[in-house]
Amino acid sequence: MKIVSWNVNGLRACIKKGFAESIREVNPDIFCLQEIKLSDFAPVERELDALCAEYPYRYWNPASIRKGYSGTAILSKVEPARTSLGMPTSVECENPWSDDEGRIITADYGSFFLVTIYTPNSQDGLRRLPLRLSFEELLRGYLMELDAKKPVIICGDLNVAHNEIDLKNPSSNHMNAGFSDAERAAFSHLLDAGFADTFRTLYPDKRDAYTWWSFITNARSRNSGWRIDYFVVSNRLLPKVRDSIILADIYGSDHCPVALDIDL
Secondary structure, eight states: OEEEEEEOSSHHHHHTTTHHHHHHHHOOSEEEEEOOOOSOOHHHHHHHHHHOTTOOEEEEEOOSSSTTSOOEEEEESSOOSEEEESOOOOOOOSSOOOOTTOOEEEEEOSSOEEEEEEOOOOOGGGTTHHHHHHHHHHHHHHHHHHHTTSOEEEEEEOOOOOSGGGBSOHHHHTTSTTSOHHHHHHHHHHHHTTEEEHHHHHOTTOOSOOSBOOTTTTHHHHTOOBOOEEEEEEGGGGGGEEEEEEOTTOOSSSBOOEEEEEOO
C-alpha cells in the first residue's frame, strides 16, 4: 500500500499547478492533504471527478473559524470503515482543543488507523506556543488511545524539524517556530510513547532531505529547507515499512509530498 501526504498550501491553487498529474505520477492508494484552504467543496469535487475519479472516497475537514484557512482532507481509492474529525479523546488537558481549524481527520481502515494532521504553527515570537503545546499533549494522548486498539499511521505537516539534521540552518533558527526546544521535545515525547519517524528510522544520517522551503527567499532552488512533513507509525508497524520517501521533484506548493510504502 502506498500513502502520500502533502501540504498543498491551497488546494484550488495546487490543482492549477498540476495536482492531478502529480497524483497520477505517484499513484497512491490514499492521498492525505493539509492546508486545503477550502470551505466550498462543490467546485473542487467536480474538478476532482474530472481529474482523478479513481479517488471516489473523499473526506474534508475545513476550518470553520474562517474561510481560506487551514483544513485537511483524505482522498482514497479504498473506503474506510469510518472516519472522524478532530480529536475525540478522554485525555484531560488544561487548555482543551476545539478543532475549529480543521486540523485532524482519522480514518479506520480495519487493520490500522490513518490520522492526517496539520499541526498549528507557533508563529513569530512563539506567540502561539502555549496553544501548540496543548494541542501536542492532547494529540499524544489521542494517538496512544488509538494505538491501544490497533496500529496507527500518522502523516502530515507536523510543523517541527525534530533534529538539527532536519533543517539547513539549525543555529540561526534555534528557538524560531518549528525549531524551539519545547516543540522538539514534544515530538520526542510522541516517539517515546511507542511511535517511530519512518524516514529518519530508515535514513538516520541522510542530510539535505527537506519537505518545505520558503517562497520568500527562493530557498527551494538552493535546497535551503526544513523537514517538517512526516510519516510516523506505531513501532509494531516498522517491520512492514518498505520505504519512506520525500518527493522533492514534485512542485505546486511550498511543501513537497512525502510517501509511505508499507506492506498492509
